[in-house]
Amino acid sequence: MQFLAAFPTRIYLTGFMGCGKSTIGPLLARRLGYTFLDLDALIVQQAGCSIPEIFAAGGEAAFRTLERKALRQTAMMDAYVIATGGGTLVSDDNLAWALRNGRVVYLQVSVDELVRRLAPRAAGRPLLQDRYGRPLRGAALRRRIATLLARRVPWYQRAHHVVAADGLSIAETVEAVLHALRTYRDSRNERR
Numbered sequence: 035m036q037f038l039a040a041f042p043t044r045i046y047l048t049g050f051m052g053c054g055k056s057t058i059g060p061l062l063a064r065r066l067g068y069t070f071l072d073l074d075a076l077i078v079q080q081a082g083c084s085i086p087e088i089f090a091a092g093g094e095a096a097f098r099t100l101e102r103k104a105l106r107q108t109a110m111m112d113a114y115v116i117a118t119g120g121g122t123l124v125s126d127d128n129l130a131w132a133l134r135n136g137r138v139v140y141l142q143v144s145v146d147e148l149v150r151r152l153a154p155r156a157a158g159r160p161l162l163q164d165r166y167g168r169p170l171r172g173a174a175l176r177r178r179i180a181t182l183l184a185r186r187v188p189w190y191q192r193a194h195h196v197v198a199a200d201g202l203s204i205a206e207t208v209e210a211v212l213h214a215l216r217t218y219r220d221s222r223n224e225r226r
């Protein structure tokens with residue numbers, strides 16, 4: 035009997051804040067019959083406080099420690115779509131781990147589109163706030179997004195799949211990710 039390779043067991047969504055990991059993830063999971071997990075939500079649940087509270091109490095380093103642990107808790111999860119945080123896979127260590135333990139999909143979105151999406155949603159994202167905890171706006175928000183994104187792209191681009199999501203609706207982005215995963219699955223089956 036010929037065994038046909040199916041979709042990977044774990045799919046990790048990566049990309050900048052606002053690229054849509056938490057929005058696309060549940061829809062993608064439903065299409066695949068997978069379970070959805072949001073790593074930020076897992077961290078909040080286990081810490082018993084919000085992300086801004088974690089940053090306020092222990093700085094970004096404390097958050098990154100929790101995030102690293104949360105990522106590794108997904109090791110044995112079967113048939114999961116996992117939305118990582120925007121900075122989770124911006125680390126050689128975490129990225130190499132995710133690349134070994136699942137398929138990593140980068141939702142690539144331009145600075146212009148990220149600014150549009152994040153302008154009303156900077157609150158609750160500590161890296162998009164000023165030193166007084168006020169959400170950045172206008173040119174300051176754009177500068178922060180552009181600087182951080184440029185720094186992070188070298189990690190994001192090492193994903194197994196890069197899905198150009200600019201100009202796509204939410205539903206179209208789900209289809210684009212499914213297309214990338216199907217193409218990968220079919221290429222593996224052809225090689226058998």
Ligand SMILES: Nc1ncnc2c1ncn2[C@@H]1O[C@H](COP(=O)(O)OP(=O)(O)OP(=O)(O)O)[C@@H](O)[C@H]1O
Nearest residue numbers: 050051052053054055056057119120151202203204
């Ligand atoms: N085409 C689109 N694809 C995805 N999200 C979109 C789109 N158009 C608008 N949005 C909105 O942009 C926001 C994307 O935010 P979301 O929380 O999903 O991003 P994220 O990648 O999970 O960010 P973070 O890293 O901060 O968790 C949502 O409010 C979503 O409704």
Ligand SMILES: O=C(O)C1=C[C@@H](O)[C@@H](O)[C@H](O)C1
Nearest residue numbers: 051074085119120121159160
């Ligand atoms: O891009 C980041 O570094 C972050 C993104 C969010 O998902 C959260 O994980 C947190 O706000 C940090």
Ligand SMILES: [Mg+2]
Nearest residue numbers: 055056074117
């Ligand atoms: Mg998210």
